[in-house]
Amino acid sequence: MRHLTPALIIGTSAMLALPAAIAAERIQVVTSFSILADMVQNVGGEHVEVTSLVGPDSDAHVYSPTPRDARALADADLVVFNGLLFEGWMERLIDSSDYNGPLVTTTDGIDRLDYHGHDHEDAHGHDHGHDHDHDNGHDRGHEHEHEHDDHDHDHDHDHDHDHDDHGHDDHGHGHDHAHGDYDPHAWQDLAMGKVYVGNIRDGLIEADPDNEAAYRENAERYINELAATDAEIRELLGEIPSSTSVITGHDSFGYFSNAYGLRFLSPVGLSTEAEPSAADMARLIDVIREQNVRALFHENMTSPAVINQLAEETGLPIAGTLYADALAAEGEASTYLGMMRHNAQVLHDALADHDGHDHDHSHDHGDDHDHGDNGHDHSHSH
Numbered sequence: 001m002r003h004l005t006p007a008l009i010i011g012t013s014a015m016l017a018l019p020a021a022i023a024a025e026r027i028q029v030v031t032s033f034s035i036l037a038d039m040v041q042n043v044g045g046e047h048v049e050v051t052s053l054v055g056p057d058s059d060a061h062v063y064s065p066t067p068r069d070a071r072a073l074a075d076a077d078l079v080v081f082n083g084l085l086f087e088g089w090m091e092r093l094i095d096s097s098d099y100n101g102p103l104v105t106t107t108d109g110i111d112r113l114d115y116h117g118h119d120h121e122d123a124h125g126h127d128h129g130h131d132h133d134h135d136n137g138h139d140r141g142h143e144h145e146h147e148h149d150d151h152d153h154d155h156d157h158d159h160d161h162d163h164d165d166h167g168h169d170d171h172g173h174g175h176d177h178a179h180g181d182y183d184p185h186a187w188q189d190l191a192m193g194k195v196y197v198g199n200i201r202d203g204l205i206e207a208d209p210d211n212e213a214a215y216r217e218n219a220e221r222y223i224n225e226l227a228a229t230d231a232e233i234r235e236l237l238g239e240i241p242s243s244t245s246v247i248t249g250h251d252s253f254g255y256f257s258n259a260y261g262l263r264f265l266s267p268v269g270l271s272t273e274a275e276p277s278a279a280d281m282a283r284l285i286d287v288i289r290e291q292n293v294r295a296l297f298h299e300n301m302t303s304p305a306v307i308n309q310l311a312e313e314t315g316l317p318i319a320g321t322l323y324a325d326a327l328a329a330e331g332e333a334s335t336y337l338g339m340m341r342h343n344a345q346v347l348h349d350a351l352a353d354h355d356g357h358d359h360d361h362s363h364d365h366g367d368d369h370d371h372g373d374n375g376h377d378h379s380h381s382h
Helices: 006-025 034-047 067-074 090-097 134-150 190-207 209-237 254-260 278-290 305-314 336-351
Strands: 027-033 048-054 078-081 103-105 245-247 263-265 293-299 318-322
Touching (some): 034 190, 034 336, 048 067, 067 090, 078 190, 103 190, 190 209, 190 254, 209 254, 209 336, 245 278, 293 336, 305 318
Parallel strands (some): 027 078, 078 103, 245 293
16 A cells, blocks of 8 residues: 655645635625625735625615624624715624724715705706716716725724714614615716726725735726726616606616606615605606606515506506616626626617617616525625
8 A cells, every 4th residue: 555655645735724814814894785705806806705694785884783793704804884974883793893993984985975855846857956967077087086096095983083074874763764965876877887996996905905906906807897887887878868867766866867868767765674654656647647757667675566656557568577776696687897887778678769860879888586585694705
């Protein structure tokens, strides 16, 4: 029988230990929800292991953190969240976890959109209170991109930092999902997505300066992919008549509307936890009948009941599922850019004028889904 030499035994043991060593060298990044997890994975690449507190097809608006989440934060090297009160529970979770590493608020530096509350009475001129100067908005997005390239952000390690600057509040109870004065769904505009990527890049560099070159290279590549996807979306949506209105489950597409020139209406406000009143539904049905509304759309992580009711009341078809606040568990919409392409394609297929007419947009601009899984997935790591 052939015996292994001590040198061979040592060499074999070292090779078996190598994958574990590589995994141990990855920095541990915790994100609040799935869209940010995908962004971090694209920028961090092989140097990060990402855990999303709220997993795919799940609703960050109504999420309740667990002791397991606090332990995940305590073990993290970097924590990434949206801000602008999108995750009303995140502040308390960070405090309870005793996490003292870098924090990335991805909405830092974006062009924030005011939110003036849920109101269908102004629906004929409905613009969510947004400034639809599209070209300027994208110029500002590029300016932010350049600012991120020129300097690193100082991500505050002190949890006594000014939370008001990031749109946070100290909620003392359960689900408090008031979003304040600003719409938090900024990732729905790919120009703002570039700002997110710059903030994530800078946070990764702060947490892991040894791999700065890789993070900068990955971020540049990813920002170019965002720009290419943005151009694709504009081409698709340019075929939709500019007077078209889109009905979705909640007010999550304000930045999409501002960027790409479609009008979005919903029965409820910014949070999926809100329930529409009978008066809200009646007003929206009137708007649907008065305006050029041709289809309704489900959202992947909201209950389909309200949209189904609108379909019954109005006779409009439900043209597909849009992804707003969470990625899909699988398929094209399981990545941020795939989600954006999916939404544009579904809107185009349902609403585009296929007669070949040209439409003067002021902005250049179908499927069943398992709804209602409000759980989370700690295995959403890469």
